[in-house]
Amino acid sequence: MRTRDLAYWLFLMPVLAAFIFVVVAPFLLGIYYSFTDWNGIETKGFVGFDHYIALFQDKRFLDSLWFTTKFSVVSVILINFIGLSLALLVTAKLKTSKVLRTVFFMPNLIGGLILGFIWQFIFTKAFAGFGAMFGIESLQGWLSTSSTGFWGLVIVMSWQMAGYIMVIYIAYLEGVSKELIEAAEMDGANAFQRFRYVVFPLVAPAFTVSMFLTLSNSFKLYDQNLSLTGGGPYESTQMVAMEIFNTAFGRYDMGYAQAKAVVFFVIVAVIALVQVYINKKREVEM
């Protein structure tokens, strides 16, 4: 490592500088601000751990944390289930599999905000129109109650991310050697058994990656939340990222919002590390 030449550092420098300026420095600065009563214009003084104590009694924050957790659990399960199913579908010998891969991946290319607005239209207009045509009352007034708002978010998130996760699964599925499957088939394993005992353990690393991605993305979700429900009705579909933003820019309680953000960071980091650790243990070597 010591013998890296000048060129190495020269080429690394821009990235390193960007990383330090854009990630490390703001993060440390943020931790500093979380101990002050910064309002975005000036810092009046230190408040010590007041913010950290207050936020554990802040009903808004705890509600949004609980909502985010619920949302993440459901999304992680659904996205991985759908992603894996799609991957199995397009790796099967289908004539249209190439086209389907593109189609399933497509939603991921659309920005979260636009996606939210498109789906808002679908939920409020298309669903209502469909419901009126067939007399299904439950399709009316989507996004105007907290439960339809919740499922709306889950649907949009799954729709967007499943295609991305599918790609990860495809990579691993195609790496599974044909001989192993054939051998299992010879031994009399049926399709389900082949999947459960041969393929599934071999794609376990894909689970580690995709669960990490879905988990962290679900927790940090902001754009779809903003464009689809805006946290409404009555803040019941407000996720943590949005709650923090509103604390900072709605009430200009920047120091407090920063404290929430630090706590949020710790929560996401801990959950992600634990998840990766557990998943790693279950992976098998070829």
Add this chain to the structure above:
Amino acid sequence: MRAKWRAGLLAVSLGLAGILAGCNSDKAGSSDNKSKEEQVTLDIFQFKVEFKDQFETVAKAYEEENKNMKINITTVGGGEDYGAALRSKFSSGNEPAIYNIGGPQDVADWEKKLADLSDSAAAKAALKGTLDGVTVDGKVLGVPYNQEGYGLIYNKNVFEKAGIDPASITDFASLEAAVKELDSQKGELGLEAVFALPGKETWVTGLHLSNAFLAPEFDNNVLTAFDSKSVEFKYSDAFKKVLDLQNDYSVQPTVSLDYSKQVEELFSLQKVAMIQQGNWVYGSIAGIDEEFANNGIGMLPIPVEGYKGDHIPVGIPMYWGVNSNADEAVVKEAKKFLDWLYTSDKGKETVLNDFKFIPAYEGYDSTKISDPLSKAVYEYAEKGKTIGWTFMGYPTGWGQDELGVQIQKYLSDKASWEEVVDATKKAWEDARK
């Protein structure tokens, strides 16, 4: 190989040059003076998207007249968060010379960065009462943009067809009767509902609607609201009645109905008879149906039962502030520019004809106000039939994040009106401890 190495070096040096050039960008409205004679740059950071183009044209004209001036206008608004953008602008060290402030809370936050404008011609010409919210210890820290007002905007054609005389609506009872009449005929009139209540927009319910009923208990004075340790909800029943009326006869579900659906989709296409909005929607409506915007709309009061039935809330949406951190020359030129804009003949003409503002200053020929909503607002103001805007004096975030959200809860049947009032009263007191 050599060529590649050179290309690499070139790329790196270009990149570095770019970074350095970026660092070297000019400072807060500073005047790059000394070398050139009194060349002054005015950076203006403002929020009103609607008049952005016209404003830029005026700035150009001003530059023509005053060769030593350079005006840069940045506009952030219209759905974007101006307050947040302004804070980042200041944090970045790129401080504008002229920026916008809203009311007492903004003034308190920015006080150290606002120049005293008491001696400016604009401040002297400002209408009585309009400077209350931005005056601290006798110092005027901002001058008003314009006046705005809101009420119930109605569809004249529909009213006529239904046989209702809008002039007869002067209190809650007559409004309710008219609404019921419209509702009974909504099939023939081609209406989806009488109202479109945008419950999703917490500023419509939590700020504007509430203001009509809270302003009276603060004597219509924004500073009284700002200094008040508590809120009483003296006209709580009247408030509930108007909210219920709008909700019961609205396109449903109201909690997910937003501004664009209310104004553009439902009202402009004449699917509802009335919406609670202000004179600023004229542009949106004209963009869809100019004929309808010019001849088919009018404004009705928001009746406050027990107080005044035929008044509309009129106030100042934003003020211009001058950055006291800027160089002396810049501050001087900034004041001069604002004076020119609001008190010179050419400026006045632009304000009225191009900006389509309802002036908040004396000495304007108000007969030239062109759009019907602004005209209506001006007429109410002339007759003194106005309720003040006090929502700028609410605790930060209270109107939208507390009251607006509670109203959403109420509209979703998740809270009773008493719970709404109690919860928001408590939130006000907590915020003002």
